[in-house]
Amino acid sequence: MASEKIEEIVEEQIPDGAEVHVLSKNEKKARQMILKLGLKQVKGITRVTFRKKGNFILAIDNPEVYRSVAGSYVVFGEAKVEDLNKRYAEAAAAQEAAQQAAAAVKEGDAPKDPESITADLQAASLADKSAPAEDDDEEVDETGLDSGDIEIIVEQTNVSRAKAVKALKEHNGDMVNAIMSLTS
Amino acid sequence: MSLNTFDAETADNLEDIEKQFAVKAVQQMETYWNLLQSIPGSKLKLTKYDDEIIEEVLKDFPEFASPEGVAKVSEDDMKSAGGKARWRNFLKKFEDKVQDYNFGTLLRSDASKEYDQHGTIFVVRLQFYAIEILRNRYGLNDWVCQKK
Numbered sequence: 001m002a003s004e005k006i007e008e009i010v011e012e013q014i015p016d017g018a019e020v021h022v023l024s025k026n027e028k029k030a031r032q033m034i035l036k037l038g039l040k041q042v043k044g045i046t047r048v049t050f051r052k053k054g055n056f057i058l059a060i061d062n063p064e065v066y067r068s069v070a071g072s073y074v075v076f077g078e079a080k081v082e083d084l085n086k087r088y089a090e091a092a093a094a095q096e097a098a099q100q101a102a103a104a105v106k107e108g109d110a111p112k113d114p115e116s117i118t119a120d121l122q123a124a125s126l127a128d129k130s131a132p133a134e135d136d137d138e139e140v141d142e143t144g145l146d147s148g149d150i151e152i153i154v155e156q157t158n159v160s161r162a163k164a165v166k167a168l169k170e171h172n173g174d175m176v177n178a179i180m181s182l183t184s
Numbered sequence: 185m186s187l188n189t190f191d192a193e194t195a196d197n198l199e200d201i202e203k204q205f206a207v208k209a210v211q212q213m214e215t216y217w218n219l220l221q222s223i224p225g226s227k228l229k230l231t232k233y234d235d236e237i238i239e240e241v242l243k244d245f246p247e248f249a250s251p252e253g254v255a256k257v258s259e260d261d262m263k264s265a266g267g268k269a270r271w272r273n274f275l276k277k278f279e280d281k282v283q284d285y286n287f288g289t290l291l292r293s294d295a296s297k298e299y300d301q302h303g304t305i306f307v308v309r310l311q312f313y314a315i316e317i318l319r320n321r322y323g324l325n326d327w328v329c330q331k332k
Contacts, residue, residue, distance in 0.1 A: 148229075173232030175228070179215050
């Protein structure tokens, strides 16, 4: 996967709940047109992922992947959103549980004293907390922006203040464009 | 048609992409309308350059100095040959400053009405700003917020 250069991706939207094999008319058409471009199917790919900002991942399991002569890829399949932060947290929790189980097996009922239990609990709660909350609370420079404007954006879009400031800056103080970029 | 023989000169425009600008215009319209519904227009700032835009537009369009002048705008006036020339002059002053100044945008021809089929005209973003900022300053859009 890592060695592939993805230069162009045509993504087909599949309606919610539809079987991947049941193709809509539009998709059929699109496939026929795309396949005329001289594509070769790449076999053996089980998963295609797109990584977005903030560790958000769009994943397509069991995709149909085609490669064009020019090296662009066309991927068919149902994209699902995956949150990496969540997966990290889950993985950490699972590891923690496995460690605890292993320790319990090794030492029998020895570690049942209060200290080791509190230590375990602390470790668990730390592992839980450290995963999320990385993106938002960074210090942001609000110079040149009207704090009233920022508050309006936060109110309208329910994003963090930092994100509102960033959007407002990106759009050079343009309120409507900033809100649009945060909501669409 | 393979990728290698693709010729941009003879290719058709992809219809879906052509439609994208309309999608954007409608999104912009909805966003702006939501803003007006939650904040009185007279308290709303649209861009960094609101004051400059107003100053310039009043120089070029003295008829906008009174609330009546911007409450209703006529599409025919704006898009007549003379009207276009005046606007072009004004647009030039901001083309480097205002983001998306020439994007297609929907404008209500009458500030006392909602966006509807007949009262909505198609203008460029900067014309929208000029007229809507003036309407907001005159308090002509405050009713939208009170209605809710």
